[in-house]
Amino acid sequence: MRLLNTLIVTTALGALVSTAAVAATTVTIATVNNGDMVRMQALSEEFTKQNPDIELDWVVLEENVLRQRVTQDIATKGGQFDVMTIGTYEVPIWAKQGWLVSLNDLPESYDVDDLLPAIRGGLTVDGELYAAPFYGESSMVMYRKDLMEKAGLEMPDAPSWDFIREAAVAMTDKENEQYGICLRGKAGWGENMAFLTATANSFGARWFDEDWKPQFDTEQWANALNFYLDLMNEAGPPGASSNGFNENLALFQQGKCGMWIDATVAASFVTNPDDSTVADQVGFALAPDNGLGKRGNWLWAWSLAIPAGTDSEDAAKKFVEWATSKAYTEMVAEKEGWANVPPGTRTSLYENAEYAKVPFAKMTLDSINAADPTNPTVDPVPYTGVQFVAIPEFQGLATAVGQQFSSALAGQITAEEALDRAQNLAEREMTRAGYIK
Known part of the structure; x- marks a missing residue:
């Protein structure tokens, strides 16, 4: 009987440990209701398959509302969001306030040097990258x-x-x-x-x-x-x-x-x-x-940034890396065609022979390069x-x-x-x- 009780207790404790081990970290993402972000949300089940210990909670808002909500949240340290979709305007101002997490420690495979100089420059302060561009535009x-x-x-x-x-x-x-x-x-x-x-x-x-x-x-x-x-x-x-x-x-x-x-x-x-x-x-x-x-x-990049003080920084970085990676671009191309990949962020995209066939690819790059902030x-x-x-x-x-x-x-x-x-x-x-x- 004592052996049976021991087995029951041990099994119960093991179940608790197992449950704790797989308890998911929730990453709350604030983004704009533009088509590319809506697509990102739909494709994000690929991320959660690769990262079963991370759950994604989406807050998708009209542009003016998004700007108001994320600005208020980060300025008051509200902590509602772990990933924010922000633009080239906010990044340098917020970074200088100490409101954003540096992304300089993204893995080498991310290939930060592949980011278009005009886009990367707008997201960098004192040599530190503070947001990863999801798409760039003129x-x-x-x-x-x-x-x-x-x-x-x-x-x-x-x-x-x-x-x-x-x-x-x-x-x-x-x-x-x-x-x-x-x-x-x-x-x-x-x-x-x-x-x-x-x-x-x-x-x-x-x-x-x-x-x-x-x-x-x-x-x-x-x-x-x-x-x-x-x-x-x-x-x-x-x-x-x-x-x-x-x-x-x-x-x-x-x-x-x-x-x-x-x-x-x-x-x-x-x-x-x-x-x-x-x-x-x-x-x-x-x-x-x-x-x-x-x-x-104009010149703009909708980018993913992580507010300082988030309780889910590591998980948030994993998502930001995934959503703005070369691999994400290739996944969109495979599922929905090259014309639908997020444009304007990486040199390698515009060197890709398949993407060069997209009728607006060259005009997009020429427009980005024509803007001088x-x-x-x-x-x-x-x-x-x-x-x-x-x-x-x-x-x-x-x-x-x-x-x-x-x-x-x-x-x-x-x-x-x-x-x-x-x-x-x-x-x-x-x-x-x-x-x-």
Whole structure:
């Protein structure tokens, strides 16, 4: 009887030890509801098969909401997330605050030197990599070749804004819900202000002069904003002030946009016949310019970062390594084709003969290489960043400015009123923050 009791106790203890040994570590991932991230979530069962001791908990959010949630969480040390999807704007600012875990100890097999220099540079602070790029992007023109031909026009590889306006008007047939151009209008520093800041650069505008004085009261900003508003009123869809990346993507896929100037990453979605009714008619060109030496394109990477203080750092690093690896790219290519792999992060991808056959591959790389965050404007500026200004105050300020420009697009205020309000907002914030006296 004593032997039996001993066996029962031993067996019970063994079961407890065994259960403890396989108890899973939960990694909570905050990400944006863009197509590539949705695909990552769907494919993540491959990761959990390889790592049965790690469970993944997904929080997938609309872009503006994601930015707000992760910023609040990391600034207050809320600890809700173990992996955050953040961008080129946040990484250097948060790293300098000590809010992110260094990724310099990723294994040699990760091949960090394979990351595109332009993308890696934006995620590195004092020689330390603080986020791993999931995909990199610039912006470019996506257009309907059939509608361009019908209009009697031919898209140049490097168009001007004047040509874009001419083509947009020529392709517009509002009675049949055919709009010459779709552009971001939804308010947000990473929504309409990403597009408008990059566009303004090509008009010779800038956020601040070398003394950090706001520049919304200049002729250059007036020219840029009025051009945008006139273009959208002439050739854009109704309700454009509510349209961001995902809304315009849907419109283009439905065949309602003659042109769309937005993130290069959208190319795989507008050329996928399973999702796009115009997949076989899409062409690509560089973002437009005004002959001033700057194109209206941006530089960005949606990246995976680990907040300092997470209780699941090792497990989080395993996931980040997996999701941004060469092996992940190859898995996506095998399952869904080379056109659907996350673009813009690795040199080896653009050296791959199979990927070179993808119709937008070269234009994406050319667009990324055309953006210069250290010299983003025609006239000198004290900041880095193409579609953003790399200071902590920009996020809140640009969202407030974006609300004014979105109101102007909706016809609620004039362009002059929007710029006047933007100037006042910027002067107040920059004085409060100590940039100007």
